[in-house]
Amino acid sequence: MPHGFVIKLVHEPFSHSIIDDFIIDENNSYLHQLAIELNNIKFNKKDNDLYKFKQSDDLTNITLPAIEKIKQFLYINFKDWLIKATGIQLIDKIDMTCSIYRHTDYLLCHDDDIHGDVEGRRIAFIYYLVPLTWSHQDGGTLDLFDIDENQQPIRIAQSLIPKHNRLTFFEVSDKSYHQVAEVLNEMDTRLSINGWFHGPVHKRPLPYVEIPLKTQKPSEFQQNDLDRIKTCIESMYLDVAIQYDIQSNFQDNSETKLEQFLKKDYYQSLVNDLKRETINWTLRGPYNKRHYEIADISTLPSSINELIQLFGSEPMFTIVASLTGLTSESNENNDDDSEEDRPTSSTSYEPTTKKQKTSTSEACASAVSTSQSSNGCSSLKTCCWNFELRRWKHTYYTLAFDDERDENGDDALDAMLYFGCSESLNDSDCGGDVYYIQKNEDETVNLLSVVPDANCLNLVYRESNDVLKFTKYINSRYKDENYFYEFYACYYNLDKLKID
Numbered sequence: 001m002p003h004g005f006v007i008k009l010v011h012e013p014f015s016h017s018i019i020d021d022f023i024i025d026e027n028n029s030y031l032h033q034l035a036i037e038l039n040n041i042k043f044n045k046k047d048n049d050l051y052k053f054k055q056s057d058d059l060t061n062i063t064l065p066a067i068e069k070i071k072q073f074l075y076i077n078f079k080d081w082l083i084k085a086t087g088i089q090l091i092d093k094i095d096m097t098c099s100i101y102r103h104t105d106y107l108l109c110h111d112d113d114i115h116g117d118v119e120g121r122r123i124a125f126i127y128y129l130v131p132l133t134w135s136h137q138d139g140g141t142l143d144l145f146d147i148d149e150n151q152q153p154i155r156i157a158q159s160l161i162p163k164h165n166r167l168t169f170f171e172v173s174d175k176s177y178h179q180v181a182e183v184l185n186e187m188d189t190r191l192s193i194n195g196w197f198h199g200p201v202h203k204r205p206l207p208y209v210e211i212p213l214k215t216q217k218p219s220e221f222q223q224n225d226l227d228r229i230k231t232c233i234e235s236m237y238l239d240v241a242i243q244y245d246i247q248s249n250f251q252d253n254s255e256t257k258l259e260q261f262l263k264k265d266y267y268q269s270l271v272n273d274l275k276r277e278t279i280n281w282t283l284r285g286p287y288n289k290r291h292y293e294i295a296d297i298s299t300l301p302s303s304i305n306e307l308i309q310l311f312g313s314e315p316m317f318t319i320v321a322s323l324t325g326l327t328s329e330s331n332e333n334n335d336d337d338s339e340e341d342r343p344t345s346s347t348s349y350e351p352t353t354k355k356q357k358t359s360t361s362e363a364c365a366s367a368v369s370t371s372q373s374s375n376g377c378s379s380l381k382t383c384c385w386n387f388e389l390r391r392w393k394h395t396y397y398t399l400a401f402d403d404e405r406d407e408n409g410d411d412a413l414d415a416m417l418y419f420g421c422s423e424s425l426n427d428s429d430c431g432g433d434v435y436y437i438q439k440n441e442d443e444t445v446n447l448l449s450v451v452p453d454a455n456c457l458n459l460v461y462r463e464s465n466d467v468l469k470f471t472k473y474i475n476s477r478y479k480d481e482n483y484f485y486e487f488y489a490c491y492y493n494l495d496k497l498k499i500d
Helices: 029-039 065-086 223-232 240-253 264-274 302-311 314-324 328-336 354-369
Strands: 007-010 016-019 043-047 051-056 094-101 106-110 119-128 142-147 153-160 167-171 178-180 190-200 255-258 281-284 290-295 384-392 411-419 434-438 446-450 457-463 467-471 484-492
Touching: 029 065, 029 190, 065 094, 065 119, 065 190, 223 302, 223 314, 240 255, 240 314, 255 314, 255 446, 264 302, 264 411, 281 384, 302 384, 302 484, 314 411, 314 457, 434 457, 446 457, 457 467
Parallel strands: none
Antiparallel strands: 007 016, 016 167, 043 051, 051 094, 051 106, 094 190, 106 178, 119 167, 119 190, 142 153, 142 178, 255 457, 281 290, 290 384, 384 484, 411 457, 411 484, 434 446, 434 467
């Protein structure tokens, strides 16, 4: 068992220690038996926005001889040594589990910090029982993050490779952001014993609150909006009868998927323009909330700027409202719907005249005109929107986080339009799907999910305080070396939009 180990202490990006050859076992008989026992205990599948791997219950009640031996050493001898070596006061409580990471498993960026407890996690530890041949190419590294001026993780500073019979530990704090990188080895598993030593916790700073995306009201009606709509959008989606059918389905399910939404030639021209090297893409973080790229709007070609103008125009607000029924008119008359009211297929979408649209604009934005809000939506909750142009590849994701709030209204309509999606995205195990979950419920039970498909507009209604969403981590099963793209828009308070 352990004795006379050599410890390596590193202070960047936060203090952590590495002990190689933690257990002296000259013929490897003990470690071999320990691995056998651990592989034969019960494991639970862990799979949500933050992680995908298998974990045992706490090892407290496991009495197999090899497991019991290392438990007793960690509970007593090693804990006493930690107190002396670190100066951190520890109590008797220790959490200890076993984790198995297989191909494509991961644990994304987090800090282990449980805010608000008087006593809680003070020192985290990981003891590795990986194959002797494990290398950086096998993945599963313990990645440690640098933080910015807001104490948010901004880049990977160090990647510690799992090594057989290695123990790593670090103090849990508001700076100890780390992750387990995706396991890339298709044959071997990343086996470890891990947990936390508990003790009195220090007072934590208040969590950082992000500035929300800037919103804006719909652009005022212009005659060329109509030309743009007819040029860009497939005519079937401008047919009032089809809009009625889509709306009926949407009101039953709170979501819809509109295939081939843009005209084929226009869509293909956008795909080609999105691949231009003149567009400046930057990573959007922080890592404990999201990791993907967004486009610098000032570097976009004119065709993509036209798409943005289209989705932010009054006629597009009207079309979206008609497709979903999220308008004051439909809300008031919803109970009176009947088959007699259904429009005929001969009816086509024609926005009202400029004079009439002006009155719609005034109804939509009158509260804004009386407010000095620079964020597009005032406290009086007028209709507005925001957007991002994103690109995705292997290792990108978003997380569902409890402090996410939409300050722009009690309701939100997400619009997701995808470009350049490869067939590998149809593999549900590859990631990239958008999941909607109920807050405070088991995150493995999803309300619905959206699969990225080329030229499909996905519309999903959510109540901002009750429903969270995330984009599942894109793993190495995504074989396409190219990016795929997403135009994301969010519409707020469409019930304030009155359609004449």
